[in-house]
Amino acid sequence: MNNTPLLKIEHLDKHFGRQHVLNDLTFSIDKGEFVSILGPSGCGKTTLLRVIMGLEPPDSGTIVHNGQDITHLKPNKRGFSIVFQDYALFPHLNLYDNIAYGLKLQKLSHDEIKKRVMPTLELLRLKEAVKKLPSQLSGGMQQRAAIARSLVLGNDLLLLDEPFSALDAVVKVDLGDELKELQRRFGITMIMVTHDQEEAFSLSDRVIVMQKGHIAAFDTPEELYLNRSGDEFIKSFITDQINKRARYVRKLIGGAGHEED
Template sequence: MTFLTLTNIQKSFGPVKVVHDFNMAINKGEFISFLGPSGCGKTTILRMVAGFETPSGGTIVINDRDQSSLKPNQRNIGMVFQAYALFPNMNVFDNVAFGLKIAGIGKAEIEKRVKEMLALIHLEHLGDRYPYQLSGGQQQRVALARALAPKPQVLLLDEPLSALDAKIRVSLREEIRQIQQQLGITTVFVTHDQEEALSISDRVVVMNAGRADQIGTPFEIYNKPATRFVASFVGTLNLIEAKVVDPAANSVAIGDLVVRLKDKVEAAAGSTVQLAMRPEAGSLNGSAKGDTTLSGPVVSSHFLGSVIRTRMNVAGNIVSFDMFNDPSITPPAVGETVNLRIDADDLLVLQA
């Protein structure tokens, strides 16, 4: 059931248009991530949903109610910011209780709700601490509890994990997802970290220069990128130059090797196209599943712990491929010619 609808949303700051005709329908209880580089418009869309920015055009509807005439405090939205924004003169209990007090909730109900929220974030023993006495991860948990305490209809998260170190970031994002699923709250999460977006989202919106280049499940975004930008921004990507041999047969040439692609080739014979391939798509095992073999000398090999990433030269294209670390197998040496077994289905033709 559609719960949050954005229709033809536009936003300009003076002559600069930062969001172009954005459209999306978000279901109740869905976790949506907006992913993209700085300045792509993702936070601006979040702020328009919250009411902190007014759209230059379009409508925002939450639970069948147009939000255009509503102020931020009338929208029943919880928001968590990157910088925590906790009140330094209030302890944890009072920070979480703040929105409830503003709403005029009774003292007994406030105490009950705050205890529920502190239990939810596993900080019930720190209610009397002040923000400066907490770690960054604990402060962000308190900010989340404060946003959730008034039972908002939508939760907005604006890069809430970017100020934390890597290990805390991973554990906290999993905790946020668990809490979101437990409460069933419709959530919009803004991040520039692709791993975050792919790991916890129901759907991902990849933003590029104020537009949604692609909206899809993490699986679709990673494995079937719709544009060149999505393919290059999400994950590591090999770009391979090829010449079109027969567009009707979807055949292209990579050097002397002619490959018949599963992907549609919409270019004239003789023209150049770019193919994309993920590093994990190939295997040096000659008996591995695949219908195409890329051959060339090894340029470099890097040990990354569980994975060894090797680069080879295929008809002038530097192609990376990954293999799991196996102590019994020696990685290929620089200069050694290797044969990489792939499936033509893993070669995507990049559209502009």
């Protein structure tokens, strides 16, 4: 059995000027896990994703991917994909070219690219939309396209930065369910940044709660909920929303019981 974590982060540190944005972060993520990084705005979530992706160098610490130290590798050598809130896809390229983009950079032949891209588009129910521009695709299609891009590149880690924050509540739940389904089906490890507790709790295997650049907790949604008296920050962060969102929490701890007003 292979117990090597997919991603192992040790003593990661990052300053912007005098601001300590990532403070001695150490954690591991297993293959196939869906992990959310949950915390208030400004706590360092996006910076952590950018450092993992290689878009921002850390001051110190190490990042290990499948046992290999990648701390100083260029972003395109890491085998990770990233989806930002507003630009998962290149707006001026049609769907096919968006998915093929990374393969073109690898200088694969036209035929090889087509051989990889078309079956993936078919698998993700996107074949009808190959010629469409991102603006002509639904939110669900754009999300599936981002996943298709990871798959054709053979990437095993998808990073998502607040992927649902611009959407209304109903669409958000649908896309969240679909993302989770695709993640299970294709075994892609995902790290999703969010400031939305309900989103993090309903989708994730484990949740990293971040507070001012450090990890306040890293556990399953169930444990975080049940241990909410443990830490003052966790307590206020998590209980704040519980009354408002009791419905989600009940679903999460077993789906038992009926709804009360």
